[in-house]
């Protein structure tokens with residue numbers, strides 16, 4: 001990848017879509033719950049599941065909840081049997097720190113990431129989303145929208161999650177933009193762009209990065 005190009009994509013997406021204001025949640029713990037529930041699930045269904053839990057949502061409630069009761073509440077998010085277990089696993093991880101976000105932030109990022117990846121049901125994307133959006137730690141999040149966008153822009157960030165993540169972080173460092181705010185907005189903007197325009201079959205009209213894109217087969221390009 002090229003650092004200037006990485007920053008140019010960021011700036012253009014930000015100019016086009018504005019401040020994304022992520023993550024939509026009322027607390028650190030709600031971000032963690034949302035990050036688990038959103039696996040293979042539309043956000044609108046995550047909201048329904050969280051709404052079912054309502055004002056009871058807290059680490060203590062999830063840990064103590066009867067599995068059948070928890071499954072019923074998170075049913076809208078799909079894969080509810082597994083996700084009930086994942087929620088308890090990630091909550092047990094948070095329990096190690098006394099459910100204290102400041103205590104989490106005092107630990108080295110690599111240690112936290114390793115611990116989260118050891119929790120049942122927490123993959124790389126979920127772990128990084130929790131670190132970045134729940135705890136405000138600089139861990140770039142990669143997802144399917146990111147991979148698709150990189151391919152279309154002919155930006156070689158390497159292969160696999162870890163290489164792509166590292167490539168973003170290194171290139172943003174080269175432009176002095178490797179900070180939590182940029183990581184937060186960049187991933188959110190890629191998701192917004194993927195949902196609004198850069199679909200599997202893209203709607204390229206008005207795309208702010210059309211002139212940087214290699215997806216020239218699409219007749220909408222430049223429209």
Ligand code: SF4
Pocket residue numbers: 152197198199202203204207208209210213214215221
């Ligand atoms: S021009 Fe089309 S394919 Fe390329 S980034 Fe924009 S929306 Fe995606």
